[in-house]
Amino acid sequence: MKTVIVIGAQGKMGQAALTGLGKHKVITASRSGEGCDYKVDITNEQSVRQLFEQVGHFDAVVNTVGFCEYANFVEMTEQQWMTTVMSKMMGQINLVRIGQEYIADNGSFTLISGILNVKPIPFAIADATTSGAIDTFVKCVALEMPRGIRVNAINPTVLEEAWEVYGEMMPGFQPVPGTLVGKAFERAVDGFLNGEVLFVDA
Amino acid sequence: MKTVIVIGAQGKMGQAALTGLGKHKVITASRSGEGCDYKVDITNEQSVRQLFEQVGHFDAVVNTVGFCEYANFVEMTEQQWMTTVMSKMMGQINLVRIGQEYIADNGSFTLISGILNVKPIPFAIADATTSGAIDTFVKCVALEMPRGIRVNAINPTVLEEAWEVYGEMMPGFQPVPGTLVGKAFERAVDGFLNGEVLFVDA
Incomplete structure (x- = not known):
C-alpha cells in the first residue's frame, strides 16, 4: 500500500x-x-510546498487539475495564455520540481495532459499547446529524476462523466468511462512505467 | 519575391x-x-507590435531566436523556467498572435524549436519542454489561421557552425550544415506547408 496524494480529487478527473x-x-x-x-493551489509555490510539508511521508502524487482558457487563437489574450501556462503547464512542472524534494524513494508523479494536442478542436489552442509541453516534459524529465522517482502523464479523451459539459465543443469524439481512465492512473502509480504518456482514447 | 522579416538574423541560426x-x-x-x-525583443509585446508597424507590408516572418536556460531539472529555478517560457515559447506564440494582425494575405510564420524535445540531453529540460510546446502549437494553430496564413516550425539539430559552442554538451549528435537548415526555412516560406514541424537532423 502506497500513500498517494490526489490533487483535484473532487473533480471529474479526480x-x-x-x-x-x-x-x-x-x-x-x-x-x-x-x-x-x-x-492546495498548484499555481502557488508556497501552497505546494506547504501541502508536501503538511502531508509528511508520501509515495505518489497524482495531479488531475490544470486550468485552461478557451478562445479562438486570434481572440485569445496574453492574459488568457498566461493563466493557462501558469496552471496546466508550470503548475504541474512545479509540482514535480518541488515535490521531488519531499517524495519517498522510488515514488512517482502522474500528471494530466489531454487529447486535444493530438486531436485539435476550435478554441483549445492553449490547452493543446500546454498539453504538448507536459507530454514532452514527462518524456524528458524522467531521464534525470533522482532516487528512482518516476514521472508519467495521463492523456485522456473526454470522460463520459463530463460529456454533458464538453460534448458540444467536441463533435465526433467518443467519451470514455472514468473507470477506464482510472486504470491508466493505476498503471502509472503501481507499475514501473517512467517517462510515458498514457493515452486513453476510444 | 516576398518580403520576409528575419528575427535573429545575425545569429548562427539566423x-x-x-x-x-x-x-x-x-x-x-x-x-x-x-x-x-x-x-526587436520578442518577449516584449510593444516591441513586437512596433516592429510590424514600422516594417509595413510583409509576407513572411522567420524567427530564429528563443532564449533558453540550461540546468539540471532539480536545480533549475522558477525564474530560469519562466525566462525560457517567456522567450522561446510565449515570445514565439506572441509573434504569431500579434503578427497575424499585420501580415499579408497568404503570409507565413516560421518558428524555431529544436531537436532536444525528441533527443533529450542533460541540462536541456526547459529547452525541450518549450520546443515540445512550439511543435504542438504550430500543428494546432495552423488549423485556425485566417486569410490563408500558414504557420510552421523548423526543428533542427545542432549546426556545424555552432558545434564549437554546443558540441561538448551533445555527445553523439551529428551536426548539420547551416545551408541544409536554410533549405527547411526555404520550404516553409516558399512552399504550401502548413502546421508542419520540419525536422532537420542527421
Whole structure:
C-alpha cells in the first residue's frame, strides 16, 4: 500500500483517478479544500510546498487539475495564455520540481495532459499547446529524476462523466468511462512505467 | 519575391535561415539591432507590435531566436523556467498572435524549436519542454489561421557552425550544415506547408 496524494480529487478527473487507486492510502487535496484533506493551489509555490510539508511521508502524487482558457487563437489574450501556462503547464512542472524534494524513494508523479494536442478542436489552442509541453516534459524529465522517482502523464479523451459539459465543443469524439481512465492512473502509480504518456482514447 | 522579416538574423541560426531566403527581399531584426534593419525583443509585446508597424507590408516572418536556460531539472529555478517560457515559447506564440494582425494575405510564420524535445540531453529540460510546446502549437494553430496564413516550425539539430559552442554538451549528435537548415526555412516560406514541424537532423 502506497500513500498517494490526489490533487483535484473532487473533480471529474479526480474521481476517475480515484477509481484506480482503491488499494492505496489516498490523501486528497484541491484548490478549495472542500471535501478534501488539504487545500492546495498548484499555481502557488508556497501552497505546494506547504501541502508536501503538511502531508509528511508520501509515495505518489497524482495531479488531475490544470486550468485552461478557451478562445479562438486570434481572440485569445496574453492574459488568457498566461493563466493557462501558469496552471496546466508550470503548475504541474512545479509540482514535480518541488515535490521531488519531499517524495519517498522510488515514488512517482502522474500528471494530466489531454487529447486535444493530438486531436485539435476550435478554441483549445492553449490547452493543446500546454498539453504538448507536459507530454514532452514527462518524456524528458524522467531521464534525470533522482532516487528512482518516476514521472508519467495521463492523456485522456473526454470522460463520459463530463460529456454533458464538453460534448458540444467536441463533435465526433467518443467519451470514455472514468473507470477506464482510472486504470491508466493505476498503471502509472503501481507499475514501473517512467517517462510515458498514457493515452486513453476510444 | 516576398518580403520576409528575419528575427535573429545575425545569429548562427539566423545566418542559416538567410542561406535559404536569397530570392526574397529580407528585412533583418534582432534584440540589439546591431547590423540589422530593426531592433526587436520578442518577449516584449510593444516591441513586437512596433516592429510590424514600422516594417509595413510583409509576407513572411522567420524567427530564429528563443532564449533558453540550461540546468539540471532539480536545480533549475522558477525564474530560469519562466525566462525560457517567456522567450522561446510565449515570445514565439506572441509573434504569431500579434503578427497575424499585420501580415499579408497568404503570409507565413516560421518558428524555431529544436531537436532536444525528441533527443533529450542533460541540462536541456526547459529547452525541450518549450520546443515540445512550439511543435504542438504550430500543428494546432495552423488549423485556425485566417486569410490563408500558414504557420510552421523548423526543428533542427545542432549546426556545424555552432558545434564549437554546443558540441561538448551533445555527445553523439551529428551536426548539420547551416545551408541544409536554410533549405527547411526555404520550404516553409516558399512552399504550401502548413502546421508542419520540419525536422532537420542527421
